[in-house]
Amino acid sequence: MDKDELIYMYRQMLLIRVFEERSAEMYAKAKIAGFLHLYNGQEAIAVGAVSALNPDDEIVVNYRDHGWALARGCSARAVMAELFGRADGTTGGRGGSMHLVDVKRHFWGGYAIVGGHLPLAVGLAVAAQYLKTGRVTLCSMGDGSTNIGTFHAALNWAKLWNAPIIFLVENNQYAMGTSYDVHSAVPMLQKAAGYNMYAEEVDGMDVMAVREAVCRAAERARRGEGPSFLNAVTYRFRGHSMADPDVQRDKQEIAAWRQRDPIPRFADEVLLKQNLLTEADLQAIRKSVEEEVEDAIAFADKSPEPSLDTLYDYIYMQPVSNMQIGGSLMRPPKTIGRLSATSNGRG
Ligand SMILES: Cc1ncc(C[n+]2csc(CCOP(=O)(O)OP(=O)(O)O)c2C)c(N)n1
Ligand SMILES: [Mg+2]
Incomplete structure (x- = not known):
């Protein structure tokens, strides 16, 4: 990789971190409704993986998806507008935090x-x-997903059909507040072995290690060698979602993992060590990232809410008008407003 590519990866990780720190503030200000699952600590996975793929390779992820959308090149403006539920969001304000999509x-x-x-x-x-x-x-998926029926069905079919797919487990070692040892009967790689699938364990706090593992897996798939399974060991620095006070995890454990933060680690071990950047350059990158996120918030705030007339759009393959769907009974009442941020469930 050349210098610019390495700096780009660093900036992308930092963009995700700053974007999400500001998202948490916007959530507290009730600018964002619904659920909000932050990616803090796991940035090296999305950035490393995306850097190893072609722009037209397919990516499918779970609800912890802001980092993936940004790493894939969605603008901070469009992602923030989606979190705000606005018309300029990646999904037109219909999906929100858990349903970022960019076809x-x-x-x-x-x-x-x-x-x-x-x-x-x-x-x-x-x-x-x-x-x-x-x-x-x-x-990509969380470690908790590897216990569920669809996981086993998917691995079985992928192996049977020799499908060109990479299953990437973002193993942050917890499903909500339940640790891996408590939620899973067997070690992670044994699950891949159950389907005789090529598997590797990778340091999910090391962006270059993730990139290299995904490169290997993608090359295997393109050579017709079928599916791969990667267990990227990582840690999320905050609770499961904004609704989780994070009382179940050990404070010392959290502090120890924070020492392995992938962003300063990449700056120290690669960018500074190889004299690609100076401390002043790093500060300048942070400033430009903070400005980009500030601009995204201002943009999202100004973006309109989706019009009520479009409430039934994108539901049917062949669009029908609101009247055709169900006459007056199905039409949205004129008084309907935005869902209140305070009426969220847990999640
Ligand atoms: C089928 C189903 N069961 C339960 C839930 C509630 N739920 C949301 S996230 C989550 C934990 C998933 O943990 P993991 O797969 O490790 O992902 P992480 O949140 O750690 O990224 C659960 C149980 C759900 N959304 N869907
Ligand atoms: Mg997990």
Whole structure:
């Protein structure tokens, strides 16, 4: 990789971190409704993985998706507008935090049902194989998802069909507040071995290690060698979502993992050590990232809410008018407003 590519990766990780820190503030100010799952600590995975793929390779992820959308090149403006539920968001304000999608960028989202996206990812991979597009599908998931039925169905079909897919587990070692040892009967790689699938464990706090592992897996898929399984060991620095006070994890454990923060680590071990950047350059990058996020917030704030007239759009393949759907009973009442941020569930 050349210097500019390395600096780009650093900036992308920092952009995700700053974007999410500001998102948490916007959530507290009730600018963002619904759920908000932050990616702090896991940035090296999305940035490393995306850097190893072609722009038209397919990516499918779970609800912890802001970092993936930004790493894939969605603008901070569009992602923030989506979090705000506004018309200029990646999904027109309809999806919100957990359903960021950008079809142009082959970024299929953003799924809230744990493990629900895995069979969809296998479908994308089999389609690419059938149509001979040469595209690889990358499907990321949490460690908790690896206990669910669709995980096993997806690995089975992927192996049986020799599908060009990479299953990337973002193993932050917890499903909500439940640790891996408590939620899973066997070690992670044994699950891949159950389907006789090529597997590797990778340091998810090291952006270059993730990039190299995904490169290897993508090359295998393109050579027709079928699916790969990567267990990227990582840690999230905050609670499961904004609704989680994070009382179940040990404070010392959190502090120890924070010492391995992938962003300063990459700056120290690569950028500064190889004299690619100075401390002053790092400060300048931070400033430009902070400005970009500030601009995204201002943009999202000004963006309009989706019009009520479009409430039933994108539901049917062949659009029908509101009247056709159900006459006056199905039409939205004129008084309907934005859902209040304070009426959220937990999540
Ligand atoms: C089928 C299903 N069951 C339960 C939930 C509630 N739920 C949301 S996230 C989550 C934990 C998932 O943990 P993991 O897969 O490790 O992902 P992480 O949040 O750590 O990224 C649970 C149980 C859900 N969304 N879907
Ligand atoms: Mg997890």
